Structures are given as structure tokens and as C-alpha cells.
Amino acid sequence: MKRLWPLFFLSLxxxxxxLEESRSRxxxxxxxxxxxxxxxxxTQERKPVMLSxxxxxxxQQERAFDAGNFxxxxxxxxxxxxxxxxxxxxRVEAGVGLLDILxxxxxxxxxxxxxxxxxxxxxxxxxxxxxFWKSPVxxxxxxxxxxxxxxxxxPDFSWLRLDKLxxxxxxxxxxxxxxxxxxxxxxxxxxEIHSDPVASRIFASLGFxxxxxxxxxxxxxxxxxxxxxxxxxxxxxxxxxxxxxYKINLSxxxxxxxxxxxxxxxxxxxxxxREGETYLTFTGLALEPRPSSExxxxxxxPDLAQNKSRRSVRGALLAEMWIGNWDTKTDNTLLTxxxxxxxxxxxxxxxxxxxxxxxxxxxxxGGLVNELGWDLVEDDGKELRFLxxxxxxxxxxxxxxxxxxxxxxxxIARLGPDDLREILSHSxxxxxxxxxxxxxxxxxxRQILRAFQVSDPHTWQINRQLNIGDVxxxxxxxxxxxxxLYPAGLWHTRGRFRGYGW
Amino acid sequence: xxxxxxxxxxxxxxxxxxxVEEQRKYVVPADQPLPQETxxxxxxxxxxxxxxxxxxxxxxxxxxxxxxxxLGLRIRRVRKGNQPPAYVIQLKSEMEAPGAARIEEEERNxxxxxxxxxxxxxxxxxxxxxxxxxxxxxxxxxxxxxxxxSSSLAPFQELRRRQLKTKGLGPVVLGYSHRxxxxxxxxxxxxxxxxxxxxxxxxxxxxxxxxxxxxPSWVWLMEGSWDEARFIxxxxxxxxxxxxELEIENKYRPREMGTLxxxxxxxxxxxxxxxxxxxxxxxxxxxxxxxxxxx
Numbered sequence: 001m002k003r004l005w006p007l008f009f010l011s012l013x014x015x016x017x018x019l020e021e022s023r024s025r026x027x028x029x030x031x032x033x034x035x036x037x038x039x040x041x042x043t044q045e046r047k048p049v050m051l052s053x054x055x056x057x058x059x060q061q062e063r064a065f066d067a068g069n070f071x072x073x074x075x076x077x078x079x080x081x082x083x084x085x086x087x088x089x090x091r092v093e094a095g096v097g098l099l100d101i102l103x104x105x106x107x108x109x110x111x112x113x114x115x116x117x118x119x120x121x122x123x124x125x126x127x128x129x130x131x132f133w134k135s136p137v138x139x140x141x142x143x144x145x146x147x148x149x150x151x152x153x154x155p156d157f158s159w160l161r162l163d164k165l166x167x168x169x170x171x172x173x174x175x176x177x178x179x180x181x182x183x184x185x186x187x188x189x190x191x192e193i194h195s196d197p198v199a200s201r202i203f204a205s206l207g208f209x210x211x212x213x214x215x216x217x218x219x220x221x222x223x224x225x226x227x228x229x230x231x232x233x234x235x236x237x238x239x240x241x242x243x244x245x246y247k248i249n250l251s252x253x254x255x256x257x258x259x260x261x262x263x264x265x266x267x268x269x270x271x272x273x274r275e276g277e278t279y280l281t282f283t284g285l286a287l288e289p290r291p292s293s294e295x296x297x298x299x300x301x302p303d304l305a306q307n308k309s310r311r312s313v314r315g316a317l318l319a320e321m322w323i324g325n326w327d328t329k330t331d332n333t334l335l336t337x338x339x340x341x342x343x344x345x346x347x348x349x350x351x352x353x354x355x356x357x358x359x360x361x362x363x364x365x366g367g368l369v370n371e372l373g374w375d376l377v378e379d380d381g382k383e384l385r386f387l388x389x390x391x392x393x394x395x396x397x398x399x400x401x402x403x404x405x406x407x408x409x410x411x412i413a414r415l416g417p418d419d420l421r422e423i424l425s426h427s428x429x430x431x432x433x434x435x436x437x438x439x440x441x442x443x444x445x446r447q448i449l450r451a452f453q454v455s456d457p458h459t460w461q462i463n464r465q466l467n468i469g470d471v472x473x474x475x476x477x478x479x480x481x482x483x484x485l486y487p488a489g490l491w492h493t494r495g496r497f498r499g500y501g502w
Numbered sequence: 503x504x505x506x507x508x509x510x511x512x513x514x515x516x517x518x519x520x521x522v523e524e525q526r527k528y529v530v531p532a533d534q535p536l537p538q539e540t541x542x543x544x545x546x547x548x549x550x551x552x553x554x555x556x557x558x559x560x561x562x563x564x565x566x567x568x569x570x571x572x573l574g575l576r577i578r579r580v581r582k583g584n585q586p587p588a589y590v591i592q593l594k595s596e597m598e599a600p601g602a603a604r605i606e607e608e609e610r611n612x613x614x615x616x617x618x619x620x621x622x623x624x625x626x627x628x629x630x631x632x633x634x635x636x637x638x639x640x641x642x643x644x645x646x647x648x649x650x651x652s653s654s655l656a657p658f659q660e661l662r663r664r665q666l667k668t669k670g671l672g673p674v675v676l677g678y679s680h681r682x683x684x685x686x687x688x689x690x691x692x693x694x695x696x697x698x699x700x701x702x703x704x705x706x707x708x709x710x711x712x713x714x715x716x717x718p719s720w721v722w723l724m725e726g727s728w729d730e731a732r733f734i735x736x737x738x739x740x741x742x743x744x745x746x747e748l749e750i751e752n753k754y755r756p757r758e759m760g761t762l763x764x765x766x767x768x769x770x771x772x773x774x775x776x777x778x779x780x781x782x783x784x785x786x787x788x789x790x791x792x793x794x795x796x797x
Contacts, residue, residue, distance in 0.1 A: 026654035033663060051656075056611060058654045063614070066649075182706070 017071045019061070025083045026058035040090045049295035049337050054082060077306050078342060082297060085335040089298025092331045095168075104329070104391035108357060114393055115321065115386040120402040122452075125311065127407060132300070132344040133207045133312030140205035140415050141422035147204055148212040151338070152293040153183075155214050159270060159279075160185060161224045162233065167245025170364070170496055171350070174238070176223060179270040184290040187223065188213075189242075189253045190496055191488045192350025193286035194427045195367035198437075199323045199349035201423040206319050206411045207312070209345035211334070213288045215428035218485060219255055219281045224274065235278065249502040252487035255281045283485055284428055286350075293338060300335040300344035302394040314400035315408035316346070321388040322412060322444055324372050327351035329392040353437065356493040357389070365488075365495025369436050369477050374464055376444040377451045384451050409452035412445055416458035430481045432471040433490055439466050439475070524757065526601045526764060528777040530746035536682055536730050544770045545695040547687050548726060551713070554681040556580040557630045559736060560785045561647065562674045566793065571666060572596040574785040575657060577612070577643075579626050589613065589623055593657035597781045601764075607656040617646035634738020635673045644672045673736035675788045679729050685711065686724035686750065686767070697763075704755040723763050725751045733788035743791045745784050748777065 028037045030051050035042055060075040127133050136143040148155070160176035163184065173188045188196075193215055200210040225233040235257050242250040259278055265271045290296070300307070307313050320328055332348040354372035356365045378385040420441060424434045442462045449456050466475045480491040487500065494501035541548050557579045562568045568575055574594045581587050589612040595605040615622040620642055629635040635643070647668040650658050661668060688697045703710075703721055714722050726748060733743040750767065754760030771777040 023652060023654070030654045030656075031659055052611075055609065055654050055656070056614075059611070059614065062653055063616075 017076060019065050019070060022058065022061045022071065022076065022079065025079055026054060026061075029054045029079075029083060029086060030058075038087050040087055042087075042090065044086070044089055044093065046086075047295050050082065050086070050297060053337050053342075054079065057082075080306060081301065081304065081335060081342070084301050084304055085298040087298070088301060088330070092298060100329075105359070107393055108326070108389050108391055111388060111390045111393060112385070114398065115388055117384045117386075117400070117402055117405060119382055119384070122406040123403040125403065125407070127311035127315060130310075130312075131342045132209075132307075132310055136205060136207045138414075139419060139422075141201070141419040143207070144201040144204035144210065144212070144423075147209065148289070151212070151289075151291045153212055153289045153291050154178075154181075155212075155287065155289070158220065159222050159224065159268070160187070161226045162238070163226075165228070165238075165241045165245075167241070170246065172242050172246040172248045172250065172496075174242075179224075183292060186288040186290065187221075188286040188288065189250065189282070189284075189488075190248065190500065191365045191367050192348075193284055193367075193488075194429050194490075195353040196286055196288075196348070196350030198423060198427045199325065199352045200346075201426060202323055202415075202441075203319060203346050203349060205415055205419060205423065206408075208316065208319070209343050210349070211288055211345060211347040213286045213350070215426060216282075216285050216287055217428050218283050221285065221287070222279045222281055224260070224277055224279045226277070232278070235280065238280075246496070248496060248499050252483075252500075252502050253282050253285070255283050283487055294343075295337040297335045297337065299330045300333040302330060302333060302396040308396045308399065310396070311404055311407055313396050314404035315411075317397040317400050318405045318408035318448065319412065320352075320390070321376060321386050322441070322448060323349070323352045324354060324388065325349055325352035326355040326357070326366070326390055328390040328394075330394065355389075356495060358493075358495070361498065363493075363495040363497045365493055367490070368493060369433055369440070369490065371493075372437070372440050372444075374440055374443050374475065375447065377447045379451050406452045406454070409448050409454045413449050413454045413456060415445070417442065417460050429490065430471075430486075432468045433477060433481065435468060436466060436472050436475070436477060439463055524601055524752040524761060524764065525597075525603070526750050526768065527597065527780040528748045528750070528768075528771055529780040530728070530748055531776045532744065532746060534746065534775065536680065536728055536746075538682065542692075543767070543774065545688055545693070545697045546723070546767050546770070547689055547692065548684040549687060549713075550682055550684050551711075552582055552683045554580055554582050554679075554683070556677075556679045556681060557626075558677040558679065558731075558785075559626070559629065559635065559643075559673050560675045560677070560789070561643070561671045562789065563670045563672070566789065567666065568671070569786060569789050571664065572598075573661075573664075573666075574783055575661075575671070576785065577622075577626060579630055589626060591655070591657055593660050594783065596783055596786055600779050600781050605660065607660040609655040609657060615646070617642050617649060622646060629673075629676065629736075632738070633676070633734065635676065635736045637737075640673050640736070644670075647671050675733050675785065675792060676736045676738075677731045677733045677784060677788065679731035679784075681730075682728045684726035684728070685713065685722060686726050687714075687720045687722055689717070690719040690721070692719075700759075700763075703753070705753060721754075723752075723754045723760065724767070725753050727751075729784070731784055733784070733791070735792055741792075743788050745787060747780060747784065 028034050030046065032046060057075045057078050060072050061070065064070045064072040129135060157178055157180060159179045161179055163175040163177050165174060171188050171192055172190050173186050176185050176187055177183065178185060196213040197215045200213050203210045225238065227233060239250045242248055257278060257280055259276055260271050260274045262275055265275060302313050327348065334345045334347045336343045336345060351366040353366065354368035354370060356368050356371050373387055376387055420438055424438055427434060439462055442460050443464060446462060464475050466472055471479050477491050480489060483489060489500055492501060538550060540550060558576045561575045572595055576592055578590050578592060579587050590608050590610045591612060592606060592608040597604055612622050625639045625642060629639060651668040688700065690698055700721060710722055714720050728748050731745045750764060752760040752764055754763060
């Protein structure tokens with residue numbers, strides 16, 4: 001009976017809807033004459049896929065009205081989600097303000113006191129398979145690959161052409177396009193280029209949708225500088241742009257500067273007509289596609305009424321704590337439209353796997369193995385206290401129950417050592433760092449399973465006192481791996497706001 | 503020759519602007535057959551590719567409120583090769599001047615639409631097969647248009663924007679059209695011509711049809727559409743109004759150079775093929791024809 005109450009209230013709230021309300025939202029989403037809604041100026045493009053999806057959804061409501069069974073609850077939920085996501089995107093595009101920074105700081109300080117959960121009986125209810133989560137099939141380590149293949153992404157290239165230069169966010173990045181098909185990609189440099197691919201693969205293996213960040217090692221990608229306003233771009237222009245936008249010196253990340261030769265064109269026909277153009281290779285970077293098959297709307301709104309009670313949204317908290325994600329703000333969730341319908345994804349998971357936050361001077365760095373604690377959970381028998389810090393705690397997570405987290409613990413239990421090793425093999429980290437991460441993530445996983453009394457279907461060898469040569473001593477990285485290969489540094493803590501010390 | 507060279511040199515550095523495609527319309531003499539094979543007109547090669555068969559039902563009020571507003575509202579059923587028919591409702595504005603852009607708003611998902619329990623596509627199939635809209639089907643379509651007035655479908659939104667009501671609109675003319683599409687190009691290997699000096703188009707190569715990638719000596723200049731349409735009164739009847747027209751769209755970049763090429767082709771179409779520069783839509787001409795007939 002308890003389970004029926006939410007449905008009852010949902011039907012009550014749906015019944016209270018009028019056709020005019022539904023039409024009003026349809027107008028906001030489809031009519032370019034509507035310039036303001038919910039107190040926000042609407043400046044973002046209403047993309048054709050969104051227009052088509054919304055119009056279909058609105059017509060479903062119209063048909064439901066004609067058939068005397070208005071509202072259609074599925075159509076209303078979809079419309080509600082897209083409406084709030086589209087409007088919230090305007091907040092995201094406006095950027096992070098001082099108040100947001102203060103709020104993030106406060107949540108960072110308070111989160112260890114808020115991330116406490118009383119023991120309670122587990123209701124054992126699984127999450128629904130929907131746009132937010134789907135139970136992945138084994139092998140779990142291939143879930144990420146299955147997702148990008150389904151999205152029509154093809155990362156098998158070695159040439160990209162620099163597209164527009166547009167500075168946004170705090171990670172140094174540029175837009176580029178694939179010479180073969182014009183598909184758009186983001187190239188990122190800095191501390192997230194290892195952690196984001198790993199964290200995203202872990203999330204995919206747990207059943208969540210993710211963006212598709214790929215790590216590319218030294219010299220593996222060639223970036224043609226191309227032209228801007230008919231003028232050939234120069235290396236100096238790119239370096240200046242990155243410095244002016246992100247205060248990061250790109251030079252240590254550049255491996256080589258070369259020009260396209262006739263011999264190269266003979267081998268690679270895509271370069272036809274580009275003889276003499278400058279291209280760069282890098283020490284390492286992350287690539288993230290913006291597939292044309294997907295239309296990105298805005299955040300997926302974890303705190304929307306219809307999402308707050310979703311087990312998969314609430315349970316995601318445990319996964320975030322396991323990987324130590326700090327940058328959990330709503331902006332890093334994403335609602336997309338694809339040919340198959342709606343998809344809710346977790347994006348920008350790179351400020352994780354060991355995060356160092358400095359307040360004075362302000363700084364931030366992820367992917368620091370020494371900052372990822374061996375211990376995640378404190379258990380006094382009555383209450384679990386998680387040793388995690390985040391910059392945002394959505395209401396959905398504050399309302400998460402023991403059963404929500406226990407459900408997630410069971411998903412985490414499915415992931416075995418082979419899966420984790422395979423996932424870490426895509427990180428681009430040196431072998432010693434990868435191995436240390438393996439043991440730390442395994443230990444944190446072990447503590448989660450023990451806390452929620454979930455039996456482990458896999459056998460693990462975990463060593464908290466790991467020693468590897470003179471690089472890892474007693475479970476700690478003690479030396480900086482080669483800075484020419486990892487210019488952002490994997491051991492030192494100077495992060496993006498201090499230019500990684502360069 | 504020198505003039506063309508100068509024009510080529512002066513315009514190949516102009517940047518493309520962000521405007522809608524430039525389109526021109528020509529009235530084809532009634533005795534000209536529709537060319538189904540490739541042909542040369544001056545230096546321009548017409549390369550036929552797709553054939554479309556379309557049946558268009560146009561709506562208006564008895565007083566011609568849409569015609570007066572310079573708009574055409576139609577339901578189109580279109581077949582391409584052996585593919586099943588597709589259905590679309592479109593609202594198009596008249597060209598305000600030769601070559602001026604037309605507003606076009608459309609909705610392609612008509613399969614789910616119905617009125618009084620009857621599917622719109624079933625009504626379409628019925629009037630296409632019967633070569634005329636029955637009074638009952640006409641009334642259903644009018645009812646559907648009235649019902650859709652406040653919907654978010656793009657053609658109805660545009661009507662609202664122009665403060666035009668759908669109440670009172672009904673089927674007025676029905677057109678059957680055979681449309682042959684052409685790529686209009688120059689083939690650098692074909693013959694000596696001043697156009698050999700034309701630079702490769704700066705159009706995004708991903709937006710260029712695949713056949714041009716297979717034939718690197720071809721340069722895509724324009725897209726042509728030769729249309730032979732027979733219009734009848736929507737309610738049926740034997741009287742037909744035949745329209746033959748050719749539409750050409752600029753595809754070359756820089757766009758300004760494409761305009762010059764369009765001018766050159768236009769002079770050939772007028773002098774060698776006896777075509778006239780047109781402006782009015784097929785609907786407008788057919789509507790005028792039948793209204794005049796009625797008067």
C-alpha cells in the first residue's frame with residue numbers, strides 16, 4: 001500500500017493540470033516569440049530535435065484531451081522535465097557567480113556532517129529501468145563502450161581540426177571537428193584528463209548514462225590549427241587564448257609543432273588541400289564528443305518533483321562518494337534527446353578520484369591519488385558517516401534513504417577486479433598510479449559492501465601498504481611521475497587556478 | 503571573358519553571409535517537355551537525380567484570406583522512388599520579389615493526427631485516390647484545422663503569429679505534381695569554358711551530396727527542381743490548370759559568386775529556353791485561375 005501513495009499523489013497533481021498549462025509550456029519551448037519564462041530571459045536556441053520532440057509530446061496531450069483522458073502522465077512528465085531543463089540551462093550558461101562559489105564552499109565544509117545515514121531495514125526494491133538508469137549487462141567494463149557506440153560516436157581518428165575558440169568553465173579546452181565527418185569534439189587539458197575517463201567508465205558500469213571522455217596519450221592526436229577569419233591560426237594564438245581564458249600555460253602540454261607535408265597527404269587523403277598547415281601533438285589530453293545524434297538540453301534536474309523520489313537518482317549519491325566526486329553541482333547533470341528518446345546523463349565527473357581544494361589561494365585539482373582516502377565509511381553500528389566532500393548536495397540526496405544507498409551498494413558489488421583493472425587501463429596514468437588507484441577503489445568498495453551488508457561475489461587482493469619501486473611507498477605516491485609526460489602533475493597539488501605551477 | 507574573370511577575382515574572397523538559400527523561380531513554356539536525362543545549358547550541366555511525385559491539397563477561406571495574406575497552407579503527400587508516402591503540412595509565404603526568401607513552416611508527423619476518430623492520413627489517401635475531396639472529408643479537414651489553431655505545430659504557430667484564424671478554412675485546390683530534381687554543376691573535365699577558373703566552392707564539404715565527392719572535377723553550383731503540376735478544384739471536376747516551373751537554388755559559396763552564376767544561368771534560361779522569371783507560387787496561380795473561372 002505504501003508504494004501506491006506516490007502514484008496517488010502523482011495522479012492528483014496530474015489531474016490538477018489544465019490544457020492551458022500544458023499549452024503554455026509548449027509555447028515556451030517551441031515559440032521563438034516567447035522571450036522570457038520563470039523570470040529568465042530565453043536566449044538559448046530551441047534546437048530542431050527539441051522542437052520536434054516537444055511538439056510530438058504536446059500533440060500527445062492534445063490527443064489525450066480529445067480522448068477525454070487528459071493529462072497523459074508520461075507526456076506531462078517529459079514536458080515538465082524538458083521545460084525545467086531548458087530554462088535551467090540559461091542559469092548554467094550565465095556562469096558561476098560569487099554567491100554560487102560561497103554556497104559551494106559552505107556545502108564543501110558541511111558535507112561530512114550531512115552525509116550521515118541511520119541504519120534501517122532495506123526494502124530491497126530495485127530502481128526502475130528508465131532514461132536515468134538501466135541495469136548494465138556483463139562485462140560491466142564494456143558498458144561505456146556500448147554507450148558510445150549506441151550514440152554513433154567513432155573515436156578512431158588521429159586528426160582533428162581546431163574549431164571555434166570559446167572559453168567556458170575552468171578546464172582548459174577547445175572545440176575541434178573530426179576531419180572525416182565533421183563531428184564535433186572537445187579537447188581538454190589538465191588534471192581531469194585521466195580522472196574523467198575513469199570516473200565516467202565507472203558510472204557507465206553502474207548503469208548510468210555518461211558523456212564519453214577518452215584519454216589520448218603522447219602524440220596520439222594531431223590537431224590542425226586551421227584558420228580563423230581566413231587567417232592561418234598560429235600556435236601563439238592558441239596558447240594566448242588558453243592563457244587568457246583559463247590562466248593556464250598550454251606550452252608544457254604541447255609535444256610538437258609541425259606542418260602538413262605532401263608525403264603526409266599521400267598517406268592521409270583527408271589532408272588534401274592542407275599542405276603547409278600547422279598541426280600540434282600533445283603530451284596527453286582528453287577528448288569528449290558532441291555527437292550530432294544527441295541534442296543536449298540542460299541539467300536533468302535531480303530536485304524536480306518527479307526525480308527527487310527516483311531510486312536511481314538518490315542512489316547515485318553512493319556512487320559519487322565511492323569515486324570521491326566533488327563537483328556534484330546540478331550543472332554536471334545533463335538531459336539529452338536522441339533518436340530513442342530522452343536520456344539523463346552524468347557529465348564532467350573529472351573533479352574526482354582524489355580532490356584537493358585550497359581556499360587561500362583559491363585552487364582546485366582532481367585526479368590526485370594521494371587525496372583519495374583509503375577509508376570512506378565510519379560505522380558506529382547505528383549510523384554510517386561518509387568521509388566525503390562535495391560542492392552541492394541536491395535535495396534528492398539529502399532525502400536518500402538507507403534502501404536507496406543499499407540498492408547502489410548492490411550495483412557496486414557487481415563490479416569485479418577485472419572490470420576495475422580494465423577501466424583503469426583507459427586512464428593514461430602510469431602503471432604505478434593505476435595500481436594504487438586499483439587498491440584504493442577496491443578498499444572503498446569493500447567498506448561500502450560491508451556497511452550495507454552486501455556479500456561480495458568477487459575475490460579481491462587489497463593491499464593498503466602497497467609498495468611499488470620507489471614511486472609508491474606504504475600505499476602512497478611519494479614521487480612525481482615524469483612532468484614532461486604529465487605536466488599537470490599527479491603528485492603535487494598545484495591545480496588549475498595556480499596554472500599547475502607552470 | 504575578361505568581365506567574368508574580373509568578377510571571379512573580385513568575389514572569391516567575399517565571406518559567406520548567414521542568410522537563407524537564395525531561390526529563383528521560372529515559368530516554363532507549356533510546350534517544353536520535362537528533361538529526364540542530363541543536359542548542358544551553356545556551361546551548366548543539369549544532372550538529374552531524384553524524382554518526387556506529390557499531391558498537394560491547399561486550404562483557404564471562401565474569401566481567400568490566406569491568398570490575400572500571401573500564404574499557402576497545404577497538406578502534401580509525397581513519394582520518392584519506391585518509398586512509402588510521407589505526409590507533411592506546410593505553410594509557405596509568397597515570394598515578395600523575384601529571388602526573395604520565402605517563409606516555410608512545416609510539421610511532418612501527421613500519422614498520429616486524427617479528427618472525430620478519423621485519421622488524417624486516411625482522408626489524404628481517400629482524396630488522392632478519388633481525385634477530389636468529398637464534402638464530408640472537407641468538413642473533417644476544416645474541423646481539424648480549427649482544432650489545431652492553438653497547437654504548437656509550427657504552421658499553426660506562424661498563423662497565430664500573423665493573427666490569422668484557421669476557422670473557416672477549407673480545401674480549395676488539389677495539385678498533382680511530378681518533380682524532377684537536378685544538381686547543376688560544372689565539370690572541369692568537360693569542356694574549355696571561363697567557368698574552369700571558378701574556385702572550388704567553400705561550402706561545407708559535409709553538406710555537399712556524395713556524388714560530388716565521387717567526382718572531384720565537379721563543382722556544385724545550384725540545385726534545380728523542374729515541376730509539372732496539374733491543379734483541379736479541391737472538390738474534383740475535369741477542369742485542369744497546368745503549371746510548369748523551374749526552381750533554382752544557389753548552393754555555391756561564396757554566396758555572392760553563386761548569385762552571379764545564377765544571373766548567368768538565368769539569362770540562358772530566358773534566351774535559350776524561353777522561360778520567364780516568376781514570383782508567384784503555384785498555389786497562388788491556381789487559386790487565381792479557379793477564382794477567375796468562378797467569377
